[in-house]
Amino acid sequence: MNKPCAAAPRTSLNLARRGCAALVALAGAVLMSLPAAAAEPRWLDAEVRAADDGLVALRHELHQVPELGNQEVRTQARIIEILKAAGIEVATGFKDAPTAVVGVLNPQKGDAIALRADIDALPIKENTGLPYASKARGTHWGRQGVDVSHMCGHDAHMAMLLTAAQIMARHRDEIPRRVVFVFQPAEEGDSIENPFLVKNPRPSGARALVLDGLTKKYGIEHYFGIHVMARLKAGEMLVAEGPALNSADAFEIRIKGEQAHGAMPWTGVDATLAAAQTVVSLQQIVSRNINLAEGMGVITVGKLSAGETGNVMAGSASMVGTIRANHPDIRARLLARIPEVAQNTARAHGASAEVKLIEIYPVTVNDAALARRTVSALKDFGVNASISSWNPGASEDFSFFAREAPSVFMFLGVDAPGAVNAPNNHSDQFRIDDSALAAGVRAHIAAAMLPEQPGQDGKNQ
Numbered sequence: 001m002n003k004p005c006a007a008a009p010r011t012s013l014n015l016a017r018r019g020c021a022a023l024v025a026l027a028g029a030v031l032m033s034l035p036a037a038a039a040e041p042r043w044l045d046a047e048v049r050a051a052d053d054g055l056v057a058l059r060h061e062l063h064q065v066p067e068l069g070n071q072e073v074r075t076q077a078r079i080i081e082i083l084k085a086a087g088i089e090v091a092t093g094f095k096d097a098p099t100a101v102v103g104v105l106n107p108q109k110g111d112a113i114a115l116r117a118d119i120d121a122l123p124i125k126e127n128t129g130l131p132y133a134s135k136a137r138g139t140h141w142g143r144q145g146v147d148v149s150h151m152c153g154h155d156a157h158m159a160m161l162l163t164a165a166q167i168m169a170r171h172r173d174e175i176p177r178r179v180v181f182v183f184q185p186a187e188e189g190d191s192i193e194n195p196f197l198v199k200n201p202r203p204s205g206a207r208a209l210v211l212d213g214l215t216k217k218y219g220i221e222h223y224f225g226i227h228v229m230a231r232l233k234a235g236e237m238l239v240a241e242g243p244a245l246n247s248a249d250a251f252e253i254r255i256k257g258e259q260a261h262g263a264m265p266w267t268g269v270d271a272t273l274a275a276a277q278t279v280v281s282l283q284q285i286v287s288r289n290i291n292l293a294e295g296m297g298v299i300t301v302g303k304l305s306a307g308e309t310g311n312v313m314a315g316s317a318s319m320v321g322t323i324r325a326n327h328p329d330i331r332a333r334l335l336a337r338i339p340e341v342a343q344n345t346a347r348a349h350g351a352s353a354e355v356k357l358i359e360i361y362p363v364t365v366n367d368a369a370l371a372r373r374t375v376s377a378l379k380d381f382g383v384n385a386s387i388s389s390w391n392p393g394a395s396e397d398f399s400f401f402a403r404e405a406p407s408v409f410m411f412l413g414v415d416a417p418g419a420v421n422a423p424n425n426h427s428d429q430f431r432i433d434d435s436a437l438a439a440g441v442r443a444h445i446a447a448a449m450l451p452e453q454p455g456q457d458g459k460n461q
């Protein structure tokens with residue numbers, strides 16, 4: 001019912017909203033059970049405009065000190081400094097997330113929501129040529145002198161959330177609930193320990209915070225996150241009603257046969273043939289075992305190795321691959337079927353297969369009703385937001401938060417006006433148009449001020 005207001009042109013937004021407020025008042029008892037409309041607070045425009053220079057400067061500052069997953073020491077110190085200066089309670093010392101920072105606004109209030117920003121950078125050499133381009137080096141999985149840069153845009157995530165936190169702290173009495181600012185390390189993975197080389201990789205990033213009990217500790221009822229995205233106009237926001245990003249997992253299969261003379265294959269067990277058959281059989285899992293009406297799945301064997309030379313039948317073979325899905329059931333089915341198919345295919349050849357699954361990130365699934373409420377609130381707060389089924393194909397550990405509570409992960413476009421085929425996130429030329437950042441600040445504040453969920457007979461749309 002607040003759609004005419006939300007759709008009003010930006011210049012007449014406040015007037016239109018006042019008009020709506022009057023209508024709501026006139027409607028009286030019928031509308032008493034409805035939740036309050038998500039009207040933009042009077043101070044928002046002025047605050048966001050006043051913060052803009054500082055917001056851009058903060059992003060450029062953080063851009064020049066990128067740090068790899070679980071090593072974000074300077075970044076952590078800067079986040080703590082800004083939150084404390086704003087009078088926000090700060091906590092650190094989370095298990096397996098030593099560089100995480102959690103800020104809490106209005107700890108005395110209930111109905112808590114979390115706003116999440118990831119804080120780590122990538123082991124990539126930046127080639128944007130920007131005056132504030134990163135020259136930083138770091139250590140990745142023990143390798144020293146690795147180029148490090150914020151080529152996924154987590155510098156923007158931090159700058160937007162810190163700015164939103166500063167603004168909300170100044171208006172804390174008007175923020176209706178407890179707001180938990182989650183500055184999470186290692187979204188791109190742990191840069192200290194290589195999880196592919198250890199038997200039981202330690203939890204990291206969002207998963208570590210979830211295992212440490214973040215949700216319960218702060219009473220978090222919803223998580224919200226924003227990711228900046230190339231190939232989307234600066235300032236435009238898209239929100240999925242369900243799956244927003246895919247799951248990502250890895251597998252390694254080692255096949256053991258029995259080496260023999262290539263001229264006498266009957267005297268051994270051909271691991272190459274068993275491996276080749278396994279590659280084919282793995283593809284049949286997608287075509288025969290998953291409900292394609294439910295979503296999609298991918299199994300790719302990216303590396304296959306076997307044998308020594310032409311006249312020796314291989315006694316062992318190995319392969320590594322990646323698994324993707326956009327539905328939790330499909331992911332579960334793929335993870336269950338891969339060991340079954342690999343082991344039984346090997347057995348059919350008289351060989352054996354050892355399968356190692358490395359579960360990386362689940363599917364990021366938005367709560368549909370909350371996504372709709374969020375888009376409505378974003379529009380009311382002056383953001384060009386819409387519901388979209390766009391899935392950029394990547395994966396995110398926000399998915400661990402989204403499994404804890406109904407949550408929403410939003411995409412914010414950062415392409416400069418006129419940009420065509422802009423370099424994607426993780427490209428060494430990924431660029432953020434700073435005009436996009438203000439929308440992210442507005443979106444965080446809109447999420448923090450989201451009206452209460454409608455009652456049983458109330459409708460918020």
Ligand SMILES: [Zn+2]
Nearest residue numbers: 152188425426
């Ligand atoms: Zn990334």
Ligand SMILES: [Zn+2]
Nearest residue numbers: 152153154187
């Ligand atoms: Zn990212």
